[in-house]
Amino acid sequence: MRSIAKKSAIVGMGVSDFSKDSGRTELRMTCDCIKAALDEVGLVPPDIDGIVKHADDGTDEHAITSAMGMGNLTYFGECRWDGSACGMVQRAAIGVATGMANYVVVYRAENGASGSRMGTSSRNMAQLATGDLLQWTYHAPFGLTSEAGRVAMTVRRYMHGHGVDSDLFGWVTTVCREHGARNPNGLLYERPATMEEYLQSKVLVDPIRVLDCYQAADSCVAMIVTTAEKAERLKQQPAYILGGVQTILAETEEKNGFYGPEVGGLPEIGRMGERLFAMAGVGPKDISVAQLDDSYAPLVPMQLEELGFCGRGKGASFCEGGDRIRVGGELPLNTSGGSLGEGFIYGMNHVAEAVRQIRGTSTAQVKDAKLALVATGAGGPASGLILGGSR
Amino acid sequence: MVMEYIPGIPLLRPKVDLDNEGFWNGVKEHKLVFQKCKDCGLLVHRPRPMCPRCLSTEKEWAPSEGVGEVYAKVNFVYAKAAYPGIKVPYAVVVVQMVEGVRIVSNMYDVKPDDIYIGMPVEVVFDDIADDLTLPKFKKRLV
Numbered sequence: 372m373r374s375i376a377k378k379s380a381i382v383g384m385g386v387s388d389f390s391k392d393s394g395r396t397e398l399r400m401t402c403d404c405i406k407a408a409l410d411e412v413g414l415v416p417p418d419i420d421g422i423v424k425h426a427d428d429g430t431d432e433h434a435i436t437s438a439m440g441m442g443n444l445t446y447f448g449e450c451r452w453d454g455s456a457c458g459m460v461q462r463a464a465i466g467v468a469t470g471m472a473n474y475v476v477v478y479r480a481e482n483g484a485s486g487s488r489m490g491t492s493s494r495n496m497a498q499l500a501t502g503d504l505l506q507w508t509y510h511a512p513f514g515l516t517s518e519a520g521r522v523a524m525t526v527r528r529y530m531h532g533h534g535v536d537s538d539l540f541g542w543v544t545t546v547c548r549e550h551g552a553r554n555p556n557g558l559l560y561e562r563p564a565t566m567e568e569y570l571q572s573k574v575l576v577d578p579i580r581v582l583d584c585y586q587a588a589d590s591c592v593a594m595i596v597t598t599a600e601k602a603e604r605l606k607q608q609p610a611y612i613l614g615g616v617q618t619i620l621a622e623t624e625e626k627n628g629f630y631g632p633e634v635g636g637l638p639e640i641g642r643m644g645e646r647l648f649a650m651a652g653v654g655p656k657d658i659s660v661a662q663l664d665d666s667y668a669p670l671v672p673m674q675l676e677e678l679g680f681c682g683r684g685k686g687a688s689f690c691e692g693g694d695r696i697r698v699g700g701e702l703p704l705n706t707s708g709g710s711l712g713e714g715f716i717y718g719m720n721h722v723a724e725a726v727r728q729i730r731g732t733s734t735a736q737v738k739d740a741k742l743a744l745v746a747t748g749a750g751g752p753a754s755g756l757i758l759g760g761s762r
Numbered sequence: 763m764v765m766e767y768i769p770g771i772p773l774l775r776p777k778v779d780l781d782n783e784g785f786w787n788g789v790k791e792h793k794l795v796f797q798k799c800k801d802c803g804l805l806v807h808r809p810r811p812m813c814p815r816c817l818s819t820e821k822e823w824a825p826s827e828g829v830g831e832v833y834a835k836v837n838f839v840y841a842k843a844a845y846p847g848i849k850v851p852y853a854v855v856v857v858q859m860v861e862g863v864r865i866v867s868n869m870y871d872v873k874p875d876d877i878y879i880g881m882p883v884e885v886v887f888d889d890i891a892d893d894l895t896l897p898k899f900k901k902r903l904v
Contacts, residue, residue: 508782509808510866511774512896514765515854516845520836524856528834531879576844577837621814629856629864630808634834 389714421475454748461615551712588714
């Protein structure tokens with residue numbers, strides 16, 4: 372298989388603030404962020420010839436091209452599923468590595484706090500159950516409707532299989548909030564959370580507590596991907612794409628894992644990780660900092676196991692006390708705060724933070740960060756990236 | 763019956779199509795059946811157009827023994843994170859059938875807190891509306 376490893380880089384980036392009310396349309400946020408990304412590297416809209424967007428994103432390629440005077444688009448397409456952040460970057464990398472495009476924009480925008488969210492009303496759910504996703508047919512009639520509920524099922528089985536105490540998941544939340552509290556751009560700047568607050572937070576869907584869940588936000592992230600050669604001539608330190616992988620397995624569903632050989636793991640993340648490390652030619656011990664899917668805190672220790680950062684069933688104890696996973700520890704995680712401490716934008720902020728770590732500009736910077744791993748889509752279609760400061 | 767459906771809020775219905783109607787027609791007649799490949803014998807749930815092992819489209823709807831055990835469970839305890847048409851608290855379970863397949867369902871006669879992983883169960887049929895029956899489970903005495 373021909374690899375795209377080391378042939379492309381993320382060069383420019385625009386990240387909105389994370390708020391409960393952006394006061395802007397999603398399209399406006401997208402254009403603002405693309406403009407910031409262009410300015411950062413010294414490009415202009417006609418340089419952009421590719422866009423990779425998310426299928427659920429309310430903005431359209433042609434709305435962006437007409438808003439920004441981009442007249443040269445020849446490479447465009449969509450990725451779907453919540454775990455597509457890294458996958459979208461991978462598509463962009465494929466575009467530039469194969470010569471189909473020169474500069475590809477990848478973005479995700481959502482007024483996820485102030486706008487209407489899919490699946491929150493009973494009418495929406497009834498429509499979903501009878502229409503959109505076939506997987507709902509076997510679950511929704513039994514009341515298994517919320518994402519937290521579907522994740523809780525996998526987490527319950529994980530706890531049962533390994534004798535894990537759910538209180539330990541609180542270390543993920545407290546460390547993400549600690550990192551988020553250092554990030555002035557995040558939703559929870561200067562607002563850390565204690566273990567006591569975690570333990571006292573309301574149980575939503577047992578065993579998932581409120582403080583296990585991502586922070587809904589209005590936000591946008593846009594980035595520009597180009598070839599490694601072009602990246603070297605631009606203004607910013609390139610974050611080279613050393614590996615980019617997507618994974619769906621035979622029994623994968625969106626944030627469901629009830630039918631595979633063993634419920635209670637994240638097999639898509641496991642498979643993705645194997646291929647990602649092989650593509651990048653590195654192993655777990657080489658990773659300086661990781662940005663993992665923390666849409667629900669218990670998914671983090673499970674990913675640590677699947678990615679080989681610790682043994683089976685050891686993820687929660689790896690996180691215990693927080694010292695291993697905070698800045699200064701052996702594997703600092705989610706240094707911008709992630710979905711729990713910065714805000715939720717489907718893992719695109721995790722990719723952005725990996726770029727910052729490679730540039731050395733994070734508000735929770737890891738010393739000499741050489742390789743940053745990103746994983747998105749725990750519990751469903753998964754994708755991952757390894758970024759590095761050199762090829 | 764442990765689960766209480768709230769009047770006036772739509773019941774969530776399955777999307778029945780040509781690939782899965784055998785399963786749902788069986789349920790309507792109070793029979794639990796699973797898709798079985800006529801060529802290689804593989805049993806699967808959920809229903810699908812062909813056998814994922816040998817790709818045969820020749821399938822039958824094999825009657826299940828209807829017994830298994832609870833494999834995983836969640837308790838919906840907070841209304842805003844649950845379906846508004848079902849009164850909280852309610853539990854959803856994954857049942858591992860003796861035939862080896864797994865199915866998402868509810869317990870018919872057991873309170874959420876009393877359900878445990880490994881609990882022996884057997885199928886019952888809950889006619890929750892004139893035109894909607896769901897396969898659920900009750901505690902099996904062993």
